[in-house]
Amino acid sequence: MLVLHQVHKTFSTPQGTLPVLNGINLTLQQGDSLALMGESGSGKSTLLHLAAGLDLPSDGEICIDGHALSSLDEPARARLRRQSLGLVFQQFHLVPSLSVIDNLRLQARLADREDAEWTAHLMARLGLSGREAYYPEQLSGGQQQRLAIGRALAARPRLLLADEPTGNLDEQSADTVLGLLLDLVKETRCALLMVTHSARVAAPLDRLVHLHLGRLEDNAS
Amino acid sequence: MILRVLATLLAHYRRHPGQLAMLLLGLWVASALWSSVQAVNATAKDSYARANALFSANLDELSRRDGQPLTREDYLRLRREGFPVSPILEGTLEIDGERLTIVGIEPLTLPSSNTLGASGAALTAFITPPWQTRLAPDTLDLLGLSRQQAPGMTPAVDSAGDRAGDSAEDRAGDSIEDSGQRLPPLALRTDLPPNTLVMDIAAAALLLDRDNTLSQLVTAPGALSTAPEGYRLTRAATLASPEQLTESFHLNLTALALLSLVVGLFIVQAALGLAMEQRLTTLRTLRALGVPAATLVMAILLELLVFGVLGAALGLASGIWLAGQLLPDVATTLSSLYQADVNRSLVLPWHYWVGSLAITFGGLLLAGSGVLWRAARLNVLALGQSQAWRLAYQRQLNRMTLGAAAVAVLALGLVLWLSLLPPGQGVLISFGFVAALLLSSALCLPPLINGVLHLLQRWLRRHPLAHWAVADIQLQLPRLSLAMMALLIALATNLGVSSMVGGFRLTFLDWLDQRLAAPLYVNASPSTLAPMLDWLDARPDVAETLPTARGSVDLLAMDDAQEQGTRKRIALFGITPAPTITDRWPLLDTTEGRPTAWAALSANSVFINEQMAVAQQLVPGDAVTLDTPQGARPFEIAAVYPDYGNPRQQILVPTEVLIQRFGGEVASIGLVVNDRADRQALRQAMTDRFDVSTEAMVDQQEIKRLATQIFERTFTITRALNGLTLGVAALALLATLLAQARERRRQLASLWALGVPRKTLTFLPLFQLGGLALFTGVVAIPLGIAITWTLVAIINVAAFGWRLPLYLFPWDILITLITALGVALAAAALPSIQLWRTSPQAMLNQGAT
Incomplete structure (x- = not known):
């Protein structure tokens, strides 16, 4: 599903070149869930962005469903993202101009894969039934993140990439959101790569890897 | 404490320099255009006042009933018969290639109410050889003299000029060669009109080579109850002064300047509103930390004052520069249309400076009144509840609709009032009607756009990107609406004025063709x-x-x-x-x-x-x-x-x-x-x-060319102000877009993460804004036609005394739509380029929804 082979990433800064990832190798199969942990600045989000095709590696190769990202141009990577990937961000990144239901359907519609039954099912599972006409700013933080998860899964992606999805929530809301996320991942049988700081959040996932000084330390569970 | 509060408030602009630039830009353009037109008007009024002070319109005039020119014998006979008349001799001379008006007076008999009649100690020097040439300091430029060196100088007269009013006999034997005369010694008088030399009638007669004819015989107003036998008496009150004749012209200029001022203040209000919205949390925190509401309001007032000083200084400097550029055309227009001589260098009295500053500060205070009101009524407990904007904006739209309806009723009332007035009256009411019409339409625009976007959202539900684009532009509407209102006003005025000018041109050229039947004309x-x-x-x-x-x-x-x-x-x-x-x-x-x-x-x-x-x-x-x-x-x-x-x-x-x-x-x-x-x-x-000179025989084509040239010059300033107003509207739109560009990029980055290609995202804002501007352009068309109608059917009749047929030019209408689109695309291009050059990944990291 997702293969990272000898991935390097460096950034140019006024102070010189800054290496962030050094030869990352990682494979994620259909239905797998993997937690990526590491201290702040270790390159977790950079790795997630590379996996999503939001950025390209300085060296190495990333393949999604057998497509090498470096061989795809920007529109093709965008197509791959809307057809095969789901993204959940710590900061939600909901579209404030769209109502709850329109936010939920957005990616499915962009991918031309809207399924009304699945959407209704998601609304019920997210606990947002009855709030279809609300706007994002009228929801609590937990509700907004649930909506973001629903949006990411509405098109039934093959790979879900989540960047600290509970980082902005209190403990109780975080547990609710995480439980929902894992249930829905199982239900859709997509692969999950989740970046987190919290060992408690990482615990229920199939595998756990640590990113330290730009290198992976595998702690398979 | 107030200075600390002020420093905290100003810190916002350190993080958002674009908003500060937008605010100052608004103040600058509003103040610059207003002060430039006022500088032109003040200079013209100063010239009129000085001309009036001389004698043109405040003395009764005598002329011969048989139509023959007045002569010295007429004057002497009337004086012998006891009539208190005074002679005046007028003509023009060319000195150093510049045409100057020579006015010869007889100060002993000139009515004492006139400023030149009572000249006190200098009287002897004025009436005895070598006489004296009195002139205003600003006339010295034409003679190439400085104020210090001028007194007592006797500049040479180069040529005889046209010596207006001369008879052929008077000019017989006249030649440039023998006109190597000099002006009497110069003496400065600030109250004289520009480009005018006043001297004793004997000196004027010598210079103009007219020893017998007179231009006028004048008498104090009301000094004669009836005209002497064989003469016709014209009362001063029945003569129109240059100020009266040109009143409408200056009113038109003022109206256009007011329009620019309003459009500029739209930018200011948009900037202040945006800064207020983003600083609500800061303001509430300051209140929570113990800053009294009055101190907060005072600090905001102080902030406005700082901006006002900066904006007024920039505006006045640019306004005076702009006025200097426009004045020669305006002076030529006033001279060819109304024979009003206007100084070609600016004269700015104290009230100009006070007025321009008052308008800038008054406008700023008006634009900032909403901000001050919100600060005074700030609810400290509502900390962090600034998200209720959607409801607040809906309420604002409702208020706008009600406001539009109220102003529309006012406009209707003004039209009814106009219909009750006799034709040719009500210039101010007509301008009031145009202002009410523009304001009502501008207030109507945001609710109208909101309604249309609602409908479009429903219609485009199945097209996610288009649906998002429409929903997104609706989200931007609270901030864009002021800029769109400014654009509507600018577009409608532009269309209205250009249709009027275009129609006038057609009518005028047609009329010229009909009037000039002969191929050659001789003037002598x-x-x-x-x-x-x-x-x-x-x-x-x-x-x-x-x-x-x-x-x-x-x-x-x-x-x-x-x-x-x-x-x-x-x-x-x-x-x-x-x-x-x-x-x-x-x-x-x-x-x-x-x-x-x-x-x-x-x-x-x-x-x-x-x-x-x-x-x-x-x-x-x-x-x-x-x-x-x-x-x-x-x-x-x-x-x-x-x-x-x-x-x-x-x-x-x-x-x-x-x-x-x-x-x-x-x-x-x-x-x-x-x-x-x-x-x-x-x-x-x-x-x-x-x-007769060759210039006295004029070809029909030459007359047409000159008339067309005068016509084009007449509308130079109108076109310039119109274009500038449109530019201001474009700037308002650009400033609004730049002020919210950072937030917009975050919105677009979310879409990019969902799989919308970057190229699509770069062009999407162009389509969004282009569509909105095109809609505004469509609304501007009927409004522009209404303005054209008001101009040709009401204002022109009242201001100039003639009515024009209403012409509509499809090309002008198309230009309006293209301009709307162009303005929007020009304004949206910069944020789009910024978007293209910023990594979406970096934008995603910037913050929350």
């Missing part, structure tokens, strides 16, 4: 033209002569105003009613058609120009009583004719009638020559025989 003094007419009639190469004549007459009464007994001096114009002219001469209204009207003109009836018809409320069939040399006589009005560009009322009679019955003089001769005639030879023969 009446004493030259009279024998020339006989000579031309005898020539085989001249097919037809069409002399015109000029004179003036006192209008004693009209049909419905017999009892008023008022006198009004009206200009008389004489034409030759030959088929060459009568077949083409344009008529607006007749009693029984053109042939009957022309027949009536040749049989004791008169035509009047539109200006007179409007001002005196006369129609064909009415009668006017005129004070002819033979006594009061009634004349029936057979037709009304258009007379564009003439600021005065005029009566038209056959040339022969004007000369024989009204004591008029031949003013020019129109010549129709045979096809095979040698025009050059004819010109040469006229020069040889009558000593």
Whole structure:
């Protein structure tokens, strides 16, 4: 599903070149869930962005469903993202101009894969039934993140990439959101790569890897 | 404490320099355009005031009933008979290539109410050789002299100029070679009009080489109860001053400047509102930390004051520069349209500075009043609840709709008021109507756009990107609405004014073609033209002569105003009613058609120009009583004719009638020559025989070219202000987009993460804003047409005395739409380029929803 082979990433800064990832190798199969942990600045989000095709590696190769990202141009990577990937961000990144239901359907519609039954099912599972006409700013933080998860899964992606999805929530809301996320991942049988700081959040996932000084330390569970 | 609060508030602009730039930009353009027009108006008014102070409009005038020019004998006879009259001699001279007006006066007899009459100690120097030339300091520029070196100097007179009013006899033997004279010693007087030299009449007569004729005989207002035998008395009150004649022109300029001011203040309000919205949390925190509401309001007021000082300084400096650029065109226009001499360098009195500062600060305070109100009513407990904007904006839209309805009712009321006024009145009410119409439409625009976007959202539900684009532009509407309102006002005014100017151009050129029937015109003094007419009639190469004549007459009464007994001096114009002219001469209204009207003109009836018809409320069939040399006589009005560009009322009679019955003089001769005639030879023969200069013989094409040139110049400032207003609207839009660019990029980055290609995201804002601007352009079309109608049917009639047909130009309408689109795309291009150059990944990391 997702293969990272000898991935390097460096950034140019006024102070010189800054290496962030050094030869990352990682494979994620259909239905797998993997937690990526590491201290702040270790390159977790950079790795997630590379996996999503939001950025390209300085060296190495990333393949999604057998497509090498470096061989795809920007529109093709965008197509791959809307057809095969789901993204959940710590900061939600909901579209404030769209109502709850329109936010939920957005990616499915962009991918031309809207399924009304699945959407209704998601609304019920997210606990947002009855709030279809609300706007994002009228929801609590937990509700907004649930909506973001629903949006990411509405098109039934093959790979879900989540960047600290509970980082902005209190403990109780975080547990609710995480439980929902894992249930829905199982239900859709997509692969999950989740970046987190919290060992408690990482615990229920199939595998756990640590990113330290730009290198992976595998702690398979 | 207040300074600490102020520093905290100002810190916002350190993080958002774009908002500060937008705020200052708004203040700058609003203040610059307003102060530039006011600088032009102040300079013109100063010139008028100085001209009035001299004598033009505040003294009664005497003229001969037989139409002959006044002479020294007239003056001496009247003085001997005890009439308190004073002579004036006027003419023009060319000095260093500049035309200057020479005014010769006799200060001992000049009424003492006049500023030059009582000249005290300098009187002896003024009236005795070598005499004295009094002039305003700003005239020195034309003489190439500085203020320090001028007093006592005697500049040389280069050429004789045209010496307006000279007779051929007066000029006989005159040549440039023998005019190597010098002006009397210069003395400065600040209260004199620009480009004018005032001296004793004896000195003026020598310089102008006119030892017998006089230009005017004047007397103190009311000093004579009746005119002396053989003379006609014209009261000062019946003479229009340059200020009265040009009042409408300056009012038009002020209206356009006000429009620019309003558009600029739209930017200011948008910037202040945005800063307020983003600083709500800061303000609430400050309140929570113990800052009293009054201190907060004072700090915001202080902040506004700081911005006001900066904006006013920038605006005044640019305004004065802009006025300096526009003034020469305006001065030329005023001179050609109204014969009003306006200084070509700026004169800025103290009240100009105070007024410009007051307008900038007043406008800023008005634009910031909403911010101050919100700060005063700030709810400390609502910390962090600034997200309730959606509801708040809906309430704002409702208020806008109600406001639009209220202003529309006001506009309707003004139209009703106008309909009750006689034609030709209500310039201010008309401008009030246009302002109300613009304001009502502008207030209507955001609710209208909101409604249309709601409908579009429903319609586009199945097209996710389009649906998002529409929903997103609706989200931006609270911030974009002010800029869109400014754009609507600018577009509508632009369309309205350009259609009016375009229509005027068509009408004017058509009218010019009809009026200029002869291919060649000869202008010379009446004493030259009279024998020339006989000579031309005898020539085989001249097919037809069409002399015109000029004179003036006192209008004693009209049909419905017999009892008023008022006198009004009206200009008389004489034409030759030959088929060459009568077949083409344009008529607006007749009693029984053109042939009957022309027949009536040749049989004791008169035509009047539109200006007179409007001002005196006369129609064909009415009668006017005129004070002819033979006594009061009634004349029936057979037709009304258009007379564009003439600021005065005029009566038209056959040339022969004007000369024989009204004591008029031949003013020019129109010549129709045979096809095979040698025009050059004819010109040469006229020069040889009558000593007329080649400039005195003007080709029809040359007159048309000059008239068209004057026409174009007249609208130079209108076009410039119009373009600048549109530029200001574009800047308002750009500033609004830049102020929210950072937040917008975050929104677009989310879409990019969902798989929308970057190229699509770069072009999407262009489509969004282009669509919105196009809609605004469509709304601007009927509004622009309404403005054109108001201009041609109401304001022009009231301001200038003529009505124009309403022309609509599809090309102008298309240009309006293209301009709207262009303005939007130009404004959206920069944020789009920024978007293209910023990594979406970096944008995603920037923050929350």
